[in-house]
Amino acid sequence: MTTKPLLEISQLQMHFFTDKGVVRAVDGIDLTVNEGEVVGLVGESGCGKSVTSLSIMGLVPSPPGKIVGGSIKFAGRELTTMSKKELRKIRGNEISMIFQEPMTSLNPVFTIGNQMVEAIRLHTDMSKKEAQERARDMLNKVGIARADILTAYPHELSGGMRQRVMIAMAMSLGPRLLIADEPTTALDVTIQAQILDLMRTLNQESQTAILLITHDLGVVAEMCDRVVVMYAGQVVEETDNRSLFRNSHHPYTQGLLKSIPKLSKQRSKRLYSIKGNVPNPRNMPQGCRFAPRCDFAMDICHQKMPDLVEVAPGHQTRCWLHVKGEGEVDLGSSRSTTQCS
Amino acid sequence: MAAAEALLNVRNLKKYFPIRGGIFQRKIGEVRAVDDISFSIRKGETMGLVGESGCGKSTAGRTILRLYEPTAGEIEFDGVNLTELSPEEMRKKRRDLQMVFQDPFASLNPRKTVGQIVEEPLIVHGIGTPKERKERVRELLQVVGLDTYHAERYPHQFSGGQRQRVGIARALAVHPRLIIADEPVSALDVSIQSQVINLMEDLQEQFGLTYLFIAHDLSVVRHISDRVGVMYLGRLVELADSDELYDEPLHPYTKALLSAVPIPEPDAKRERIILSGDLPSPTDPPAGCAFHTRCPEAMDICREVRPSFQDQGGGHFVACHLMTK
Numbered sequence: 224m225t226t227k228p229l230l231e232i233s234q235l236q237m238h239f240f241t242d243k244g245v246v247r248a249v250d251g252i253d254l255t256v257n258e259g260e261v262v263g264l265v266g267e268s269g270c271g272k273s274v275t276s277l278s279i280m281g282l283v284p285s286p287p288g289k290i291v292g293g294s295i296k297f298a299g300r301e302l303t304t305m306s307k308k309e310l311r312k313i314r315g316n317e318i319s320m321i322f323q324e325p326m327t328s329l330n331p332v333f334t335i336g337n338q339m340v341e342a343i344r345l346h347t348d349m350s351k352k353e354a355q356e357r358a359r360d361m362l363n364k365v366g367i368a369r370a371d372i373l374t375a376y377p378h379e380l381s382g383g384m385r386q387r388v389m390i391a392m393a394m395s396l397g398p399r400l401l402i403a404d405e406p407t408t409a410l411d412v413t414i415q416a417q418i419l420d421l422m423r424t425l426n427q428e429s430q431t432a433i434l435l436i437t438h439d440l441g442v443v444a445e446m447c448d449r450v451v452v453m454y455a456g457q458v459v460e461e462t463d464n465r466s467l468f469r470n471s472h473h474p475y476t477q478g479l480l481k482s483i484p485k486l487s488k489q490r491s492k493r494l495y496s497i498k499g500n501v502p503n504p505r506n507m508p509q510g511c512r513f514a515p516r517c518d519f520a521m522d523i524c525h526q527k528m529p530d531l532v533e534v535a536p537g538h539q540t541r542c543w544l545h546v547k548g549e550g551e552v553d554l555g556s557s558r559s560t561t562q563c564s
Numbered sequence: 565m566a567a568a569e570a571l572l573n574v575r576n577l578k579k580y581f582p583i584r585g586g587i588f589q590r591k592i593g594e595v596r597a598v599d600d601i602s603f604s605i606r607k608g609e610t611m612g613l614v615g616e617s618g619c620g621k622s623t624a625g626r627t628i629l630r631l632y633e634p635t636a637g638e639i640e641f642d643g644v645n646l647t648e649l650s651p652e653e654m655r656k657k658r659r660d661l662q663m664v665f666q667d668p669f670a671s672l673n674p675r676k677t678v679g680q681i682v683e684e685p686l687i688v689h690g691i692g693t694p695k696e697r698k699e700r701v702r703e704l705l706q707v708v709g710l711d712t713y714h715a716e717r718y719p720h721q722f723s724g725g726q727r728q729r730v731g732i733a734r735a736l737a738v739h740p741r742l743i744i745a746d747e748p749v750s751a752l753d754v755s756i757q758s759q760v761i762n763l764m765e766d767l768q769e770q771f772g773l774t775y776l777f778i779a780h781d782l783s784v785v786r787h788i789s790d791r792v793g794v795m796y797l798g799r800l801v802e803l804a805d806s807d808e809l810y811d812e813p814l815h816p817y818t819k820a821l822l823s824a825v826p827i828p829e830p831d832a833k834r835e836r837i838i839l840s841g842d843l844p845s846p847t848d849p850p851a852g853c854a855f856h857t858r859c860p861e862a863m864d865i866c867r868e869v870r871p872s873f874q875d876q877g878g879g880h881f882v883a884c885h886l887m888t889k
Contacts, residue, residue, distance in 0.1 A: 267753035381842045411616035411780065413839045416824035420838060438754065441826030445834070465830045482758035484787035486810065486825050487832075493765070494787065496758035500723050 229432050230256040230279065230318075230400055235293035237271075237278045240286060246504045248274040250456040251293065253531070256400065259430040263447035263464075265437060265479075269501055271456040272436050276402045279434075280320055281310045298399070316346045319393035323405035325385035329377040335362075336373030339392050346396050361391040365421055383414035387421065394425060401425075404436045419446060440483060444468060449537075452476050455502055455512040458531060462538040472540040474517045511543065519544055570604040571774050572628070572742060577601050577637035579620075579627045583847065595846050597623040599798035599854075600637070602873065605742070610768065610775040612789030612806070614782055614821075618843055620798040621778045625744045628776070629661055630654050641742070659689050662735035666747035668727030672719040678705070678730050679715030685737045704733040707770075709763060725756035729763065736767065744776045749784060761788060782825050786810050791879075794818050797854040798846055800873060804880040814882045817855045853885065861886060 237249040249271040256262045266272045277283045279295055281302065295302040297318065302310065322328045330338055339358035343349060349357065355373065362372055365387040369375070377385060386406060393401055403422065407415040423446065426433055435446055443450055443464070450467045452460040452475070460473040471477050481495035499516040502508055508515050514524040523543050531541045579598040582591045598620045605611045613621045626632050628639055630646060639646040641661065649657060662685075665671035672681055682701045686692060692700060702712045708729040719727055728748060735743055745764070749757040765788065767773060779785050785792055786806055793803040794817065802815040813819045820837040827834070839858045844850050850857050856866040865885050873883040 267755060383842060411843075412782070412824040413616065413820060414842070415826070416836060416838055419826070420836075439826060440754075440828040444828045444830045444832070445826045468828065468830050479754055480828065482755050483828055484758075484761070484783040486783040486786060486822070486827060494758040494761055496762055497755040498759075500725065500756070501753075 227258050228255050229258045229260075229298060230254070230434070231294075231296040232275070232279070233294055233296075235275070235278060235295060236291045237274055237283060237288060238291050239288050244505045247456050247507065248288075248504065249278065252453070252456075252458050254451055254458070256432050256434050258399070259426070259432055260449065261426055261433045261435060261447050263435050263437060263443040263450040264453065265440065265443055265450060266453035267438060267501060269455075269504065270453040272453050273404055275453075276320065276404050276434065276436055279402060280314055280318065281305075281307075312346075315342060315398070316396050317398050318400045318402065319396070319398040320402040320404065321386070321389045321393050321406050323408050325382065325389045325409075326377060328389060329385060331377055334374050334376055335380075335388055339373075339388075339395060342392055343395050357395060358391070361395045362388070364394070364425075365391045366417075367391070381414075382410055383417060386410060386414075386418055390418070390421065390425070394429070394431070397429065398431060400432045400434065402434045402436070405438070406435070407442065408437070408439070415442075422446070440468075440480065452479075455507060456504065457512065457541065458539075459513065459542070460540045461531075462535075462540075466535070466538055470538075472534050472538070472545055473513075473542050474519050474544070475513045478516075478518075511541075569606050571607045571642055572605040572776075573638070573640040574604065574624075574628065575602050575638040575640070577624065577627060577639065578635040579623055579632055580635045593847050596798050596849055597846060598627060599846075599849070601795070601798075601800045603793055603800065603803055605774055605776060608768075608772055608774055609790040610777055610788055612785035612792040613776065613778045613795060614780060614785050614792060615795035616780060616821075616843065618797075618846065619795040620846070621780075621795050622746050624795070625663070625746050625776060625778050629658065629663060629744060631663075656689070659738045660741045662738065662740035662743050664728075664731050664735050664743060664745040664748045667751055668724055668731055669719075669751075671731055672727060674719055676718075677715060678710075678717055678719065678722070681719070681730060682715070682733045682737055685734060689738055691738065700737065701733075704737055707736065707767070708733045709759075723756070724752050725759055728752065728760050732760075732763065732767070736771070739771075740773070742774045742776065744778070746778045747780070748777075750779060750781060757784070764788065782810075782822060794821065797844065797849055799854055799883065800881070801855065801884070802880075802882050803873075805878075808878075808880060814876065814880065814887065815855075815884050816859050816861050816886070820860075853883070 232252060232254040234251050235249055236251055239246040239248055252275060264272045290303050336355060336358060340351060340354040343354040343357055367387055407418050425431055437443060447464050449463050451458055454475050460476045478497040482497060484494060497516050502512060510526045511524045511529055514520045521543060529541050529543045529546060531539045532546055533539050534545050577598055578600055580594040580596050583593040583595060585592040601624060615621045627634050634647055679701050682704055683697050686697045686700060701715055705712055705714055710729055749760050752760060777788055789806045792806050792809045793800050796817050802818045813822055820839050823835060823837045841858050844857055852868045853866040853871050856862040863885060871883045871885045873881050875881050876887055
C-alpha cells in the first residue's frame with residue numbers, strides 16, 4: 224500500500240444559505256485518501272457525510288450551497304477553484320461516484336448499453352464499437368454475463384444488478400478514486416455481500432482508492448483501512464479500522480459501537496442508547512457539538528469547541544477528555560476506551 | 565404446533581394477489597406473496613419474522629390483521645378464528661391487535677396534531693368521554709417518553725425517533741394484547757434505533773404485550789426476539805428459538821443469510837456463503853423447494869417436491885429435504 228495522498232481535503236466548509244438562516248452542513252473537515260486505500264466516512268443522517276462527497280464532485284447546487292473556506296486537492300490539483308469544464312474532465316475520468324439508489328441514478332428511458340457508451344465516449348475518443356466492447360468487458364468484470372444486457376432497460380434489472388451496472392459504469396474509465404455513497408443500503412444482505420465482495424476485488428485488482436460513505440459499522444469493519452467519524456458537520460474521530468473497534472476515544476464513537484445489537488451475542492438485557500437527538504444544524508450548541516448528549520461532558524465542553532488532537536500515531540479525536548492539561552481529568556485509556564466484543 | 569398458552573395460531577395462511585390484464589382486466593396470473601405458512605405466538609413473547617425484501621413478511625403481518633383478506637388458511641387469536649368474523653366484528657377485534665408501521669413519516673397524518681393522532685383509535689372504538697380521552701393521550705405520551713405539551717404539535721415538528729414513539733403511543737391507546745410491528749426501527753439511525761428498541765422492551769414488560777416483530781435486520785431481530793421465523797419467497801423455511809436459530813441454523817438459506825451480515829468487528833472470522841443470482845419472481849415460484857435455484861446443496865428431489873415444514877425436535881421447524889434424507 225502506497226501512502227501517497229490522492230485526495231486531500233483540508234478545513235472544508237460547505238454552508239447552505241437558506242431563508243431561515245445558514246446551515247453549516249460541513250464545518251471545517253479534514254480528510255485524506257491515499258492511493259489505493261479504502262477510507263470509510265461514517266455518521267448518522269444529517270452529519271454532513273453526503274454533502275462532503277458531493278462537494279468533492281462539485282455537485283452541490285449553488286445557490287444555496289457555497290464553499291466558504293478550505294480546499295479540496297486531488298492529485299495535487301485544487302478542485303474548489305477549478306472551472307466547470309476542467310472539473311467535468313476529472314469527474315468520471317479520474318473520480319467517479321456511485322449512489323445509494325441505483326434506480327434514480329440510471330435513466331429509465333435509455334438502455335444500459337446506451338448509457339454506458341455515452342459516458343465512455345464523452346471522456347475518450349473511442350468509436351461506438353470500441354466503447355460497446357469496453358462496456359461489455361466492464362459488465363463481465365462485475366459479474367453480469369447476460370448477452371442481452373446492453374439492450375436491457377434499467378427496470379428489467381433487479382436492485383443488485385442495477386448497482387453492478389452503476390459500478391461497471393463508474394469503473395469503465397479506470398478512475399483513481401471511487402466515491403461510494405451508501406452503495407449497499409438499499410440492498411438485501413445477501414446482495415450486499417455480493418456487491419461488497421465486488422468492490423473489494425476491484426480495489427485490489429486495479430488499485431482504485433475508495434471513499435466509502437456508510438452508516439453501517441459492519442460494512443466499515445469489513446471494507447475499510449481507515450475510518451473517519453463525523454458528527455454534526457465535523458470530524459470527531461479518525462483512526463485505522465482496528466483501533467476504531469478496539470480502542471475508540473470519542474464518546475460518540477463509543478456510543479455508536481455500544482448501541483448496535485450484536486448478531487453473535489445472546490439476548491442481552493438492554494441496549495446502550497445515546498440520549499437525545501442530533502442538534503439542529505441551524506442552532507448548533509456552543510462548545511463541543513456532542514456535549515448535550517455526552518455522558519462524560521464537563522463544564523469546558525459546553526463552553527469551548529475542542530480541537531482535533533492526535534492521541535496516538537494516526538489516531539485523532541475531537542474531545543476535551545483527551546486534551547492534556549485542559550480537561551479537569553485526563554482519563555487516558557482507563558475509563559474512556561471501550562472494549563467491543 | 566398449538567401450545568396451550570398460544571395467543572395467536574396461524575395455520576396454512578395464504579395470500580395471493582391477482583395480476584389483471586387485457587381489456588377485460590381478467591386475472592392473468594397471481595403473486596404468491598404468502599404461500600402456506602403456519603406458526604404460533606405464545607402470550608407475552610416476541611416472535612421475529614425475517615427475510616429479504618419481497619419475501620412476504622410484511623404481507624403476512626397485514627394479512628393477520630385482515631388488512632388484506634387472506635386467500636386461505638386460519639388465523640386463530642385467543643380462541644377466535646379471525647377469518648370467520650364479519651368486517652364489523654373484525655373492526656372491534658382490532659382493539660386487541662394493533663400495528664406499528666415502518667415509515668414514521670408516511671404513517672402519521674400531517675394535518676393532525678399528535679394529540680389527535682393518538683386519540684383517534686379511542687374515538688373509533690368509542691372509548692371514554694372527550695375529557696377522559698385527553699387525559700389518556702397525555703398519559704400515553706408520557707409512557708412512550710414524550711412530553712405532554714407535544715400533543716399540540718404536528719408530526720413534521722418531530723424527528724424520526726420521536727415520530728416512531730407517536731406511532732407506538734397510538735398503537736397502545738386501546739390496550740392491545742398483540743402488536744404487529746412492521747420494520748419499526750429500520751428507518752432510524754443507530755443511536756435512535758436503540759432508544760426505540762429499549763422502549764418496546766420496557767412496554768412489553770409493563771403491559772404484558774405480545775409482539776410480532778417483522779424486520780430485515782438480523783441483529784436487531786436476534787436482540788428483541790424469543791423465537792424467530794425465516795421467510796423466503798412467501799414460505800417459512802425455518803423457525804426456532806432465537807439463540808438456537810442463530811447459533812445452529814439448519815436451513816441452507818438461513819445459513820447463507822446469517823453469513824452475509826457484516827459484523828462490526830474487524831478480526832471476526834468470516835466464512836461467507838455468497839448466494840449467486842437473485843430472488844426468483846413470486847408470480848412464478850420455482851417448483852419444489854423455492855430456494856433450490858440458489859441453494860448450494862440442492863438435490864434432485866428439491867426441484868420436484870416441496871419440502872414440508874417439520875419439527876426437528878424442541879420446536880425447531882425446518883422445511884428442507886436435507887433434514888429428511
